[in-house]
Amino acid sequence: xxxxxxxxxxxxxxxxxxxxxxxxxxxxxxxxxxxxxxxxxxxxxxxxxxxxxxxxxxxxxxxxxxxxxxxxxxxxxxxxxxxxxxxxxxxxxxxxxxxxxxxxxxxxxxxxxxxxxxxxxxxxxxxxxxxxxxxxxxxxxxxxxxxxxxxxxxxxxxxxxxxxxxxxxxxxxxxxxxxxxxxxxxxxxxxxxxxxxxxxxxxxxxxxxxxxxxxxxxxxxxxxxxxxxxxxxxxxxxxxxxxxxxxxxxxxxxxxxxxxxxxxxxxxxxxxxxxxxxxxxxxxxxxxxxxxxxxxxxxxxxxxxxxxxxxxxxxxxxxxxxxxxxxxxxxxxxxxxxxxxxxxxxxxxxxxxxxxxxxxxxxxxxxxxxxxxxxxxxxxxxxxxxxxxxxxxxxxxxxxxxxxxxxxxxxxxxxxxxxxxxxxxxxxxxxxxxxxxxxxxxxxxxxxxxxxxxxxxxxxxxxxxxxxxxxxxxxxxxx
Numbered sequence: 001x002x003x004x005x006x007x008x009x010x011x012x013x014x015x016x017x018x019x020x021x022x023x024x025x026x027x028x029x030x031x032x033x034x035x036x037x038x039x040x041x042x043x044x045x046x047x048x049x050x051x052x053x054x055x056x057x058x059x060x061x062x063x064x065x066x067x068x069x070x071x072x073x074x075x076x077x078x079x080x081x082x083x084x085x086x087x088x089x090x091x092x093x094x095x096x097x098x099x100x101x102x103x104x105x106x107x108x109x110x111x112x113x114x115x116x117x118x119x120x121x122x123x124x125x126x127x128x129x130x131x132x133x134x135x136x137x138x139x140x141x142x143x144x145x146x147x148x149x150x151x152x153x154x155x156x157x158x159x160x161x162x163x164x165x166x167x168x169x170x171x172x173x174x175x176x177x178x179x180x181x182x183x184x185x186x187x188x189x190x191x192x193x194x195x196x197x198x199x200x201x202x203x204x205x206x207x208x209x210x211x212x213x214x215x216x217x218x219x220x221x222x223x224x225x226x227x228x229x230x231x232x233x234x235x236x237x238x239x240x241x242x243x244x245x246x247x248x249x250x251x252x253x254x255x256x257x258x259x260x261x262x263x264x265x266x267x268x269x270x271x272x273x274x275x276x277x278x279x280x281x282x283x284x285x286x287x288x289x290x291x292x293x294x295x296x297x298x299x300x301x302x303x304x305x306x307x308x309x310x311x312x313x314x315x316x317x318x319x320x321x322x323x324x325x326x327x328x329x330x331x332x333x334x335x336x337x338x339x340x341x342x343x344x345x346x347x348x349x350x351x352x353x354x355x356x357x358x359x360x361x362x363x364x365x366x367x368x369x370x371x372x373x374x375x376x377x378x379x380x381x382x383x384x385x386x387x388x389x390x391x392x393x394x395x396x397x398x399x400x401x402x403x404x405x406x407x408x409x410x411x412x413x414x415x416x417x418x419x420x421x422x423x424x425x426x427x428x429x430x431x432x433x434x435x436x437x438x439x440x441x442x443x444x445x446x447x448x449x450x451x452x453x454x455x456x457x458x459x460x461x462x463x464x465x466x467x468x469x470x471x472x473x474x475x476x477x478x479x
Contacts, residue, residue, distance in 0.1 A: 004047040006040075006236075007250040015248040017044070017197075019051060021240035022176060023132050026167060028192055029180040029234070030212060031201025036232035037180045038062055040199060041136055042253045044178065046070070048134060054098040055122065057115050057137040061104030062257040069255050073099040077114040078106050083440040085114055089121020090442060093129040108142070109151045115143050116158035123165045123173060124443025130174040135166060140179035141186035160188060167194040184211050197238025199248075202229040216245045331370055332388045334359045335378045345383075345435040349376060349408070377403070380412040383436060384419040395422060398474060402457055412436040413448045417458060417469050421476035427467040 003016040031037045042063065045054055049070040056063045056072070066072045075088065092099055101118055103111045115137075122133070137143060144163040148156060166177045168190065179195070181187045185207055200212040203226045213223035216237045226235070232250045236242050338344060338356050353372055360369050370378075377400060381391050390396060399418040403411040416428055416436045428436070434445035449469075452458045459470040470477040 007248045010247045018240045025196035025239050027178045027197040028195035029199045030184055032203050035201035040250045043250050053096050053133045055135045056100040058100050059103045059139050061102050063100050065255045073097050074102055076102050082117040085117040086121035089118045090125045093125040109155050112155040112159035116162040119162035132174045134176050136178045138180050141181045144188040144191040163191050167191050197240045199234040199236050201234045336382055339382050380415045384415040410448050418471055421471050421478050427469050427478040
């Protein structure tokens with residue numbers, strides 16, 4: 001059994017925490033501000049720094065000092081996008097790096113988005129990288145709130161979904177959540193309910209004391225004992241801590257936070273007259289510039305041109321419109337130009353279709369020369385790597401018929417697999433699948449393979465040499 005010493009019990013004996021059991025059962029820490037939650041988390045992180053990979057979601061920048069002593073990587077999110085944070089979450093698991101996600105310099109909206117993207121990236125890591133990770137979230141009520149606040153619903157759903165995945169589904173992926181909150185009443189119930197270990201610190205509100213007592217299996221009349229706990233004292237219960245509620249005083253720590261608490265400083269004697277001159281010093285106010293006289297607005301040139309055009313149309317009959325017939329090769333070339341545009345793999349279909357319509361109008365073609373459905377199929381075919389001549393073959397028409405039975409967002413993935421299987425090539429990698437699906441998330445792209453297999457259009461086989469895909473009904477296989 002791998003145990004670490006968390007602190008001392010009431011009788012002075014060591015109180016240990018079973019690390020393997022903690023990784024399997026998760027931990028919830030509650031205590032009012034000043035009860036010692038950050039001290040407890042720091043003690044836990046220091047004692048396990050050499051035993052397990054650690055990820056710290058730090059909204060206040062209190063834990064960045066771990067980098068100096070234990071080599072943690074500090075990720076400042078102020079210059080990072082959601083896509084880069086999601087990718088960073090996947091890479092952290094692949095390289096087993098202990099990191100501190102520092103959210104101190106960003107506003108509340110970005111804190112939720114950054115934490116949600118990073119945790120989702122960790123959650124979507126490939127199965128080969130499911131190593132044990134201790135994921136510590138301080139001030140968890142910010143990331144999994146019961147009710148809405150000043151942040152947008154989208155950011156709140158992203159963060160709450162990531163926290164729910166961490167606590168509810170993270171165990172099988174090696175993610176062990178340790179969440180700390182000031183009040184259980186502010187924390188989403190489906191997040192708090194998944195913890196099996198509890199450390200309850202000082203609290204004063206009746207509703208919080210009653211809920212803490214219920215979690216620890218204590219009698220209601222004993223709930224008021226939470227008011228008497230000193231700073232750094234917690235009631236412990238859980239399979240990784242103690243089978244019965246036990247008082248523990250958290251042990252000392254090596255590192256310290258950059259933030260310091262309030263310190264009493266003697267007042268310097270200053271006369272009231274000097275203070276008056278300093279505090280009530282006149283402020284120079286700029287006199288506003290005089291307003292300019294209003295001038296009549298200039299004549300509307302566009303209105304004049306429209307009026308002139310209307311007069312000319314009334315006087316002269318309009319010439320017959322020149323209709324340019326659509327050439328299939330020309331349409332293929334226009335769609336190929338859209339595909340070759342910068343960042344086209346990740347642009348929405350509607351944006352790409354507007355780009356095609358603009359190119360068609362420049363060539364003198366009608367705006368509706370190619371409807372959205374045929375445009376999407378031609379777009380997916382070009383992305384799959386076929387030329388126009390092969391796209392007219394009977395084999396490829398069969399593949400397009402199967403793709404037409406699937407949702408639009410996965411048709412590109414299926415056609416890419418069909419083309420590689422038709423040519424007898426190796427199965428596309430995760431990055432190629434992500435581009436075909438239009439996402440930066442490799443995990444989300446990999447899940448489409450399982451979806452296509454559930455729809456019984458492909459057969460997926462994992463081999464020591466890589467993936468192998470066969471197209472159902474056509475007999476094509478990747479090598």
